[in-house]
Amino acid sequence: MSTVSTQASVLRVLRVVVIVALVVATVVPFLYMLSLSFVRIDDLLREPLRVLPALERITTETYAEVLRSEEDGGYGFARFMRNSAIVAVSASALTVALVVPASYAMTRLRFAGRTQVSWLFLAVYLFPTIIIAVPVFVGFQVLGLGSSLVGLVIAYIALTVPVSVHMLRNYLAGFPESIDEAAVIDGASRFQILTRITVPLALPTIMSTALYSFMIAWNEFLFALLFLSAKQDLWTVSLGLTRLADGQEVSKTVLMAGSVLLTVPIVILYGVAERALTEGLTAGADKG
C-alpha cells in the first residue's frame, strides 16, 4: 500500500512539473518571436538578454518596414502575403473538390483498382519531396507552368491529397451505408447522394480537410524555393522570409515581424478549428 501511495504522490508532482515544462517549452519560442518583432535591432544587439523591450522602446516600425513594398523602401511582405493567400486558398478549395468524390467512391463503391489507389497514395511518402520537386519543376517549365503560382497550386494539391483522402475516408466509413441505400430506393442518383447526403453529413470533416491543406500550402517552402526563387514578385511569405534572412542587410527584428505575419494567420485558423483538425487527423487512432 505504501508503494502505491508513494508512487502516486511522486507522479502527482511529476505530472505538474511535466505540464509546466512542456507548456513553457512550446510557448516561449513564440513569445520570443512576438516580443522581438517590436524591438529595434540596436536594442537587441546591445542587450540580447532583454527579451521584453522597455515600454518606451517598443516600436512598430519593424512591421511597417517589412510590409511596405520595395519601391517604398520596404520588403514587400504585403504582396508575399497576398501570394501565399491566393496559393493556399486555391490549393485547399481544389483539394476538397477532388478529394470529396474520391473518398466517397473509395468508401462506398466497389470498382476495379480500388486497393491499388490506396497504395498509390502511400507511395508519395517513400521518396523525399526534393526528388519529386525537380522533375515536376522541369516538366512544368516545358508546359509553361514553372515559375507561376498555378504550378505551385497543382503541386500542393498532390502533396495534400493523400492525407486528406485518409481523413475523409475514415469519417465516411463511420456512418452507415443504409443512408445511401435509402436514398437509392427513393430514386436518388449517385450525384444527388454525393451532393445532398454525403457533403452535408461530412461537412465538419470537409472543413478540417480544407484547413489542413490550407496550412500545408501556406507553410510549404521547398517547392516555392524551386519554382519561384527567380521571381521576387511571386514569392510566398515562407520563401520571402528565407530569402531575406540569407542576406545580412535586413535586420533580424524586421524579419521577426515577418515571421509573426507568417505565423499569425495559421494560429488564428488553427484556433478556430483546432478540435475539428485534431479529430480529423487522429480519426481511427483509437482503433490502432
Place this chain on the structure above:
Amino acid sequence: MASTLRRLENRDGITLVTPVVLVVAAIIVVPIVWTVVLSFQDARYVDVARNGLFNELTLDNYTDVLTAPAFWQALLTTVEYSVATTVGSITVGLVAALAFRDRFRFRAPLRAVMLLPYVAPVVATTFVWQVALNPQYGVVNAFGTQVLGWEHPVNFLSSAPTALLTVIVYDIWRYFPFAFMFLGAALTGLSREIEEAAVVDGATPLQKFWFVVLPQLLPTVALLVLFRMVMSFNEFEDVYLLTGGAAGTQVASVRVFEQLTGSSDIGGASATAAVMAVFLGVALAIYLRLTAKQREA
C-alpha cells in the same frame, strides 16, 4: 439487372477517383519513375533539356554513390537523425499525453497550445530558433554567458557535434505534438475498467502503466514509429533551414539537394535518392514484419 448495377458502380467509382489519381500520378508517380530512369543515366541539365529521357544507360551513378564516403556519412547521419527524432518525439509525446490524460483546469486550451510547434510554419519557427541560438545576439547564449557563466557563446548550429544535436532537439520540439495528438486520442479510447480492476488487485501506478496502459497503446506507438521514421528519413526543410546541411548535419535529402543545385548532377542525385528509397523500403519491410502481430492486436 444486378450485373448492370455492378457495372455502373464500377464506372462511377472510376470516374470519381480518376481526377485525384491523375494529379497524384502526374506530380508524384511520373517524377519518381523519371528519377529512377535518370539514375541510370550520366545526365546533366543540358542533356535532359536536349534528349529528354533518352540518354545512354549506365551504372556509373550507382558506383559513384556507393563508393563515395560522403554518401555513407550522409546515410549514417540520416539514420542517427531519424532514430533520435522518432524516439525522442514519441517519448515526449507519450509523457505529454499521460500528463494530460486526467482533467485539470485549462486542459483544453493548454492542449491546443501544445500543438503550436507542429502547425506553425517551419520557416518561422526555424528562424526563431536560429535567432535565439545565435552566438552574438541570441537569448540562449546571452543567458548562458551572463547568468550561467559559460566562458564562450556556443555555436549551436554551426559546429559539430552540437549542430546535429540541436537539429534533433528542434525536431523533437516540432514533432512531439504530433505523437501527443495521436496518443491522446488513443488514451481517450481506452476503457478504464481494466485499469480499475488492476488497481483493485493492488497494482502500483507504474505497474498499471507498464502492464495495462502501455500494451494497449502499442499499436498506436507502432504506427507512429512507422510514420515518423519515414517522414524524418526524407526530411529536408528542417535541416536545410536550420544549418543548410553544414557542420555534420548533411542528411541524405540535403545531399540530394546539393547534388542537384550545387553541381547540377541530376544522375547522381537521382541515384542517391533511389538508393535511399531502397534502404527505406528494406527497413520498412523488416519493421512491418516485426510488428505484424502488434498491428493485428
